[in-house]
């Protein structure tokens with residue numbers, strides 16, 4: 239075993255131990271989940287299928303998406319299998335995944351007790367990113383959340399609903415689409431703002447969003463950082479100027495954004511009493527995987543599994559895409575923008591460590 243492999247297993251072991259202890263301390267007879275539920279907001283990294291109910295090109299409810307998921311079912315997750323979010327739900331002992339809010343069959347009754355998923359592929363902090371792709375902007379996700387609260391009171395009663403609202407984790411994942419599907423391809427943005435100015439605009443939107451969630455009762459927020467956006471296979475193809483390497487300039491922007499995200503989260507925590515925010519650093523573990531894939535059992539960093547692996551995502555990644563790999567376990571990326579299930583499993587363990595402060 240190499241050193242990083244050893245340290246990976248150590249992290250995994252500590253995690254299982256720690257979560258195990260938390261489980262025990264919560265146990266009254268049978269196993270209780272660590273938190274009542276998760277409310278999920280943001281983009282394609284965490285969506286479980288809201289776009290299936292919209293007219294948009296940002297879709298993933300067809301094969302080969304989902305081919306390694308339960309029953310080989312494409313669900314609207316942007317992955318071959320489980321998202322990091324799915325692994326996190328399992329790690330926290332939730333009895334089921336929070337349902338996507340636009341699915342009328344699923345998002346009702348008892349299913350609402352574990353939270354709900356409001357996220358939408360192609361959405362972000364910048365309102366017009368979602369509008370560009372006709373997906374659900376954060377402002378609309380919040381409207382759906384308000385409707386959810388009313389339904390929750392119907393299902394659980396006011397007192398139980400209040401404790402679910404207060405005790406749940408509010409997971410926020412946004413920003414990647416704002417840059418990769420909007421800023422860098424949109425002259426109305428890149429000719430007007432530097433990417434750093436654009437970051438500041440996004441951070442302001444994040445700050446407003448957190449205050450809105452707080453006003454609605456959220457007390458535990460987990461916000462994910464940007465990934466190394468310059469290392470996404472599609473970014474290298476589109477913006478790498480022919481080099482087969484991570485686009486350093488884009489990664490620098492992501493690091494700037496992440497620093498501001500952390501600082502702003504600290505300010506919000508200090509300002510809003512009773513609010514806890516954990517910044518979930520997805521940048522570092524993903525970058526480490528990309529630098530040393532072999533240490534973690536991966537062999538392909540540059541190309542995604544789906545299609546040529548250089549670009550395809552959403553409708554471009556479909557059953558007819560030539561070249562799709564037979565087995566995605568050795569691939570860090572499933573499509574041009576999204577990690578594979580194998581990567582998500584590793585990320586979920588790391589992110590849970592970052593989220594520990596939300597679990598007590």
Ligand SMILES: *[C@@H]1O[C@H](CO)[C@@H](O)[C@H](O)[C@H]1NC(C)=O
Nearest residue numbers: 392393394395396397398399
């Ligand atoms: C509230 O939760 C308790 C404990 O889980 C349960 O026994 C009770 O039936 C719930 N109340 C309503 C109105 O559903």
Ligand SMILES: *[C@@H]1O[C@H](CO)[C@@H](O)[C@H](O)[C@H]1NC(C)=O
Nearest residue numbers: 496497499500501504517519
């Ligand atoms: C985030 O802020 C906290 C508190 O100031 C600090 O301890 C931590 O190192 C920061 N993390 C990053 C990634 O900047």
Ligand SMILES: *[C@@H]1O[C@H](CO)[C@@H](O)[C@H](O)[C@H]1NC(C)=O
Nearest residue numbers: 305306535564565566567568
């Ligand atoms: C993919 O490869 C992994 C590791 O070699 C193996 O464990 C797994 O069963 C394979 N999956 C499929 C669907 O063939």
